[in-house]
Amino acid sequence: MPERSPIRRTRRIPYWLLAMALLFTLGLWLIVTDAGYTAIFRTLSAGIVTTLWVSLLAFTAATVLGLLVALMRTSGKRVLVELATFYVELIRGIPILVFLFYVAFVAAPAIVAGVNWLMTPLIGPGLIEPLTVRAFDFVWRAIVALTVCYSAFIAEIFRAGIEAVDKGQVEAARSLGLSPWRTFRFIVFPQALRTILPPLGNDFVSMIKDSALVSALGVQDITQLGKVYSSGTFRFFETYNVVAFLYLTMTISLSLLVRLMEHRMARARR
DSSP states (O other): OOOOOHHHHHHTSOHHHHHHHHHHHHHHHHHHHOHHHHHHHHHHTHHHHHHHHHHHHHHHHHHHHHHHHHHHHTSOOHHHHHHHHHHHHHHHTSOHHHHHHHIIIIIHHHHHHHHHHHTHHHHTTTSSOOOOGGGSOHHHHHHHHHHHHHHHHHHHHHHHHHHTSOHHHHHHHHHTTOOHHHHIIIIIHHHHHHHHHHHHHHHHHHHHHHGGGGGGGTOOSHHHHHHHHHHHHOOHHHHHHHHHHHHHHHHHHHHHHHHHHHHHHHHHHO
């Protein structure tokens, strides 16, 4: 087959992607050539690690918790189904920012008080010091809040993937003597994973964007550092241009990886 010319390959590139590439080039050029943008980028770059750390840890924990909730919802046992459904509907009905404040200022003090109550036999004689609310770092409060919030959405992704597997395969596996755990591990989950992976990738992209909400707790992420820098220098336009540039770079890159993964999985199914 004749090779396609570079011009024909270029024509297949989506216009929106070309626009994003031009926008990225412009942002990078400003950061490299403009001293003001360079200083802002150096200040905000410290928040990239915090943003990625919070997002990765919260998303990993949310995936594990979401899988457990999804297994409860698909267990067929009414008590577990009702509990899992109540959890999902409750968490999804609360805005993430509200839940973030609730965990930070209500749940965290309650957890510390509960731990101190359990440790009363040791605290009373002075064997250990009682915990303080300050010991519960705001970064971890934010991670807990994002974990719980996203676990409800991820649980629905897992549930949809599990229920998409043909019931006949499950019945065939059980008739061959496989236990429920082995049936799930070797039959259901590998097939459900093909359906689950793309939306999970999209949820991780959303997690990175929603991690900006942790700036409301003073966590030193990209948004918080940008807020502090702009309020001190009054360079709001330049600062938030860099903030948007950093988030766009991360989210668009990950979105393209998710699209590539979806394309390869679609080709593998053919």
